[in-house]
Amino acid sequence: MTSSFVLSIVTFVYFGAMCLYWAGWVFHKPVLSRSATLVAVVGVAGNLAGFGLRWWESHQMGMGHIPLTNMYESLVFFAMVTMAVSLVLERQYRIRALGAVVAPFAFLAMAYASLKDADQVPLVPALQSNWLTAHVFTAFLGYAGFAAATGLAVMYLLKKSGPDSGIGRSLPEAPVLDQLMYQNILLGFLFLTVGIITGAVWANSAWGRYWSWDPKETWSLITWLIYAALIHLRLVRGWMGKRTAIFAIVGFAAVLFTWFGVNYLSGLHSYAS
Amino acid sequence: MTKNQQPVGPLGRLMGFFASVKLSIALLLTLAATSIVGTVIPQGKTAEFYQQNYSAAFQRFLEAVNLTDMYHSWWFQALLVLLAVNLMVCSVKRLPSTWKLVRARPAGFHQGRFSSLKDKEEFETQAPVNDLAPLVEKTLGRRFGKVKATPVDQGFGYWAERGRWTRLGPYVIHLGFLLTLAGGVLGSLYGFTGYVNLPEGETTERVSLRDSKDLQPLPFTLRCDRFSVQFYDNGMPKEYTSTLTVLEGGSPAFTQDIEVNHPLRHKGINVFQSSYGSDTSAVLEFAHAETGMIYEKEAASRRMMELPEGEGRFMVVEFDPSFSHQGMDLGPVFHLHVFPKEGPPFQMSVFAARPELNRMRTAGPFHVSAKSWKQTYYTGLQVTKDPGVGMVYTGFILIIAGCFVTFFLFHGQVFVLVSGGKKKTRVSVAGVANKNQQGFGIRVHRLAEILSGQAADLEKRKTGREPR
Ligand code: HEM
Numbered sequence: 001m002t003s004s005f006v007l008s009i010v011t012f013v014y015f016g017a018m019c020l021y022w023a024g025w026v027f028h029k030p031v032l033s034r035s036a037t038l039v040a041v042v043g044v045a046g047n048l049a050g051f052g053l054r055w056w057e058s059h060q061m062g063m064g065h066i067p068l069t070n071m072y073e074s075l076v077f078f079a080m081v082t083m084a085v086s087l088v089l090e091r092q093y094r095i096r097a098l099g100a101v102v103a104p105f106a107f108l109a110m111a112y113a114s115l116k117d118a119d120q121v122p123l124v125p126a127l128q129s130n131w132l133t134a135h136v137f138t139a140f141l142g143y144a145g146f147a148a149a150t151g152l153a154v155m156y157l158l159k160k161s162g163p164d165s166g167i168g169r170s171l172p173e174a175p176v177l178d179q180l181m182y183q184n185i186l187l188g189f190l191f192l193t194v195g196i197i198t199g200a201v202w203a204n205s206a207w208g209r210y211w212s213w214d215p216k217e218t219w220s221l222i223t224w225l226i227y228a229a230l231i232h233l234r235l236v237r238g239w240m241g242k243r244t245a246i247f248a249i250v251g252f253a254a255v256l257f258t259w260f261g262v263n264y265l266s267g268l269h270s271y272a273s
Numbered sequence: 274m275t276k277n278q279q280p281v282g283p284l285g286r287l288m289g290f291f292a293s294v295k296l297s298i299a300l301l302l303t304l305a306a307t308s309i310v311g312t313v314i315p316q317g318k319t320a321e322f323y324q325q326n327y328s329a330a331f332q333r334f335l336e337a338v339n340l341t342d343m344y345h346s347w348w349f350q351a352l353l354v355l356l357a358v359n360l361m362v363c364s365v366k367r368l369p370s371t372w373k374l375v376r377a378r379p380a381g382f383h384q385g386r387f388s389s390l391k392d393k394e395e396f397e398t399q400a401p402v403n404d405l406a407p408l409v410e411k412t413l414g415r416r417f418g419k420v421k422a423t424p425v426d427q428g429f430g431y432w433a434e435r436g437r438w439t440r441l442g443p444y445v446i447h448l449g450f451l452l453t454l455a456g457g458v459l460g461s462l463y464g465f466t467g468y469v470n471l472p473e474g475e476t477t478e479r480v481s482l483r484d485s486k487d488l489q490p491l492p493f494t495l496r497c498d499r500f501s502v503q504f505y506d507n508g509m510p511k512e513y514t515s516t517l518t519v520l521e522g523g524s525p526a527f528t529q530d531i532e533v534n535h536p537l538r539h540k541g542i543n544v545f546q547s548s549y550g551s552d553t554s555a556v557l558e559f560a561h562a563e564t565g566m567i568y569e570k571e572a573a574s575r576r577m578m579e580l581p582e583g584e585g586r587f588m589v590v591e592f593d594p595s596f597s598h599q600g601m602d603l604g605p606v607f608h609l610h611v612f613p614k615e616g617p618p619f620q621m622s623v624f625a626a627r628p629e630l631n632r633m634r635t636a637g638p639f640h641v642s643a644k645s646w647k648q649t650y651y652t653g654l655q656v657t658k659d660p661g662v663g664m665v666y667t668g669f670i671l672i673i674a675g676c677f678v679t680f681f682l683f684h685g686q687v688f689v690l691v692s693g694g695k696k697k698t699r700v701s702v703a704g705v706a707n708k709n710q711q712g713f714g715i716r717v718h719r720l721a722e723i724l725s726g727q728a729a730d731l732e733k734r735k736t737g738r739e740p741r
Contacts, residue, residue, distance in 0.1 A: 062506075063505075121507075121509065122505045122507070122509055122511065124509065124510060125510060125511070125512050125513055125532065125533035125534070125546075126533050126534065128512075128533070128534060129534045179711060186680040186681070187680075189676065189680070190673075190676045190677060190680055190681075193672060193673060193676055194673055197669045197672070197673065200665075200669070201666070201669070204662065205534050205535075205536070206533055206534050206545070207545055207547065207655060208466065208536065208543050208545045208655050208656075208657035208659070209466060209657065209659075210662065210665060211457070213311065213316065213344045215312040218308050218311060218312050218344075219312060221305075221308060222305045222308050222309060225301045225302070225304055225305035225308075226301075226302070226305050228301050229298045229301040229302050229305070232294055232297060232298050232301070233298060236294040237294060237295075237298070254305075262312070265312055265313065
């Protein structure tokens with residue numbers, strides 16, 4: 001069995017988990033929610049297995065690098081960490097519905113990965129650095145934190161717009177969601193910070209410049225600035241609730257642009273030169 | 274927060290402006306928004322690039338607001354300076370009160386503060402106060418650090434705290450951020466980024482600067498002894514290696530291999546493996562069409578050479594390892610520019626593998642053919658000096674450490690009041706934290722549970738029966 005086969009099954013498992021989470025949420029059926037959790041656990045286990053298998057395959061092919069080096073691999077890793085974070089929060093805070101808003105991220109990441117090139121290629125010299133591993137690892141942990149925060153922000157807004165509606169009823173109280181969202185932002189922010197910094201250290205060891213304002217770097221800084229503003233708004237200006245929830249969603253749009261959108265920008269560069 | 278202090282006078286108002294968090298938030302968001310522009314409009318390209326891609330009016334606009342190199346423009350740098358000033362003024366204003374709080378003598382149990390706390394956990398026991406009190410002190414000390422005990426009416430008040438120093442977290446982050454900025458400035462003032470293509474066997478004492486194309490002298494001489502590339506089976510490059518020798522005062526000081534990610538560092542200068550290429554030099558034979566005289570010349574690429582007998586000059590402009598013409602592979606070819614003594618310059622090709630084709634054209638009076646040629650590699654080195662890196666890295670470490678402390682640690686205080694009469698002892702526990710009240714609440718709750726368990730044990734031992 002190849003890793004890409006395992007991972008394409010995981011995509012369907014996440015899809016199943018997502019549907020079950022939704023059904024459990026909307027119809028208030030704990031049985032459905034519980035089975036959603038179970039399916040999601042299976043998905044994460046499969047995801048981890050696929051990740052490990054791919055690493056092993058890379059060794060078999062004589063390259064032996066941790067699968068964190070291209071778009072496909074980053075999507076796989078993101079899906080795994082995001083779903084895992086969601087499951088941990090679900091267990092700790094007993095929020096069944098969380099999976100309903102976070103599982104779509106995991107599923108979409110895996111579905112998008114399946115469109116990407118899954119071939120294993122050896123690493124060009126610049127990528128052969130432990131700093132690269134640390135960089136991608138931490139940056140995507142950060143993205144996972146932000147994804148969970150975004151899910152919680154959406155839940156917060158739903159709860160606020162209809163606390164007793166069919167959808168809002170099974171959600172935790174708004175202040176709990178608000179606090180959890182904020183804690184995930186802090187987690188995401190810490191790891192994004194470490195991710196940017198390890199990226200800078202890597203660039204300095206490979207090219208002698210820790211910062212060169214290339215679009216990807218700049219967009220990660222933009223994301224960092226947005227979340228830094230959010231943290232100050234909350235800690236110093238006392239922002240809470242709806243405003244921070246909307247801010248968190250805007251921040252995640254910046255995350256997504258840093259991850260995907262920038263490729264279209266640098267496309268302009270390569271066409272120009 | 275000292276929000277209610279009205280600033281006095283123009284200086285005070287200015288300080289108030291710079292100390293405001295509203296300003297910092299506005300600056301953070303402005304920097305984020307303006308940074309987007311530089312990712313949409315390609316930066317630092319040639320004038321032709323902008324001519325080709327943008328209308329004349331838009332180009333003038335780009336020029337006017339420095340959008341072709343915006344991250345180094347005066348206004349972007351001014352925003353950064355403003356942010357730094359903001360941060361400094363703000364910290365200078367706030368640090369003294371935080372510092373006083375952190376350095377203050379431990380507060381101890383205070384009845385008034387204790388009474389004002391919400392969410393107290395309470396239980397009653399028959400264990401006598403004097404037996405229970407030392408147990409409480411011990412448990413509290415084990416879980417929360419140093420305990421202060423204060424005798425109160427009919428009992429004892431205990432107080433313990435943890436993580437008071439974590440209130441300095443934001444200052445550490447901000448200091449780290451300032452150091453990073455300062456290191457960046459230091460690097461851009463006293464550092465440089467240059468590059469040099471160094472053929473095997475050659476030396477250099479200077480490099481071309483990246484931004485200005487000026488030459489930058491190095492404090493030593495650099496020689497490339499050897500360059501090599503290793504490939505994977507599929508033909509992708511696996512590693513580039515240059516063997517470099519540093520010469521001081523003309524004699525070799527040391528030799529080192531460098532690879533991508535493993536630079537040479539010497540006297541504050543870093544030498545990075547950045548690219549490579551090859552040059553071809555040829556031994557060309559010039560045969561005079563009439564006299565039959567034969568001359569040999571060793572020609573390197575792109576270097577002006579004299580034709581024999583003072584007939585003019587020539588240059589090998591390009592070597593093409595496999596030249597094809599109308600679908601036919603004509604093998605390796607040297608393309609020459611010829612500048613004859615008389616008449617206009619022209620181009621000609623010298624076919625290394627097909628000498629018969631060389632008879633179609635002459636350079637001045639000479640038929641040219643290639644006797645032999647060899648390819649030499651050159652290594653492309655990026656050479657940098659950045660005296661700010663140490664400061665930037667220190668800033669990085671402070672930012673990460675400060676974020677961790679600020680986000681996940683907190684200053685918590687626990688109060689326990691043990692009091693009672695002959696029959697009953699009341700224990701009440703409360704906690705207060707500057708952040709993460711919820712998480713701290715859980716710990717306080719756990720403390721209360723443990724204490725109540727201990728009290729029950731004690732009661733059992735004293736009375737010999739299970740507590741109700
Ligand atoms: C790494 C991200 C940052 C974090 C986590 C952070 C965190 C904080 C925190 C927790 C406070 C509140 C301090 C308190 O309660 O005493 C604060 C205040 C402040 N921060 Fe940051 N900060 C960061 C970056 C920045 C940056 C880049 C600036 C840029 C200027 C900045 C400017 C300020 C200012 C001016 C205050 C003062 C607030 C006041 O005087 O009331 N911070 N920051």
